[in-house]
Amino acid sequence: MKLTYSNFGRITVDGKVYDHDIIVYPSGKVEKRRKWLSKEKHGTSHKLDPDELREYLREEFDVLLVGTGFYGRLSLLPESRGLVGKKEVIELPTDNAAERFNEIHREKRVLAIFHVTC
Structure with missing residues (x-):
């Protein structure tokens, strides 16, 4: 599996382009981030709420990797x-997080959340 984040608002996973935030599970499954769960509570999807994060805790993982966006706006709340x-x-900012994912996903089970805009 290879990720690239070369454009604001787009991330590529194994050649498939996504123009929305994504979750990458340790199994390799990719799905759209349920950011409305955080937005309903905080008025913004830039704060990763525990209720949202719980939605993604389906598979065993060793590392939680958060791509915080082009400008690093997404933050993991302490409760999360x-x-x-x-x-x-x-x-890490999403470009660095994608690089880090590529470096470690074969050695560790990575649950990754990628914010693709700000």
Whole structure:
């Protein structure tokens, strides 16, 4: 699996282009982020709420990787971070997060959330 984030608003996974935020599961499944769950509570989808994160905790993982967007606007709330316990959490701008995903996904089970705009 290979990810590229070369354009604001678009991310590519194995040649398939997505123009919305995505979740990449350790199994390789890709789905659209349910950002409305955070937006309903906080008025913005730039705060990753625990209720939203719970939706993605379906598969075992070693690392939670959050691509925070082109300008780094998406933030993982402290309560959300608490849901993953002592597992490794990496938050990086989306271009760097995509590179990091490519480096580690063969060695570790990565649950990745990518914000593709701001």
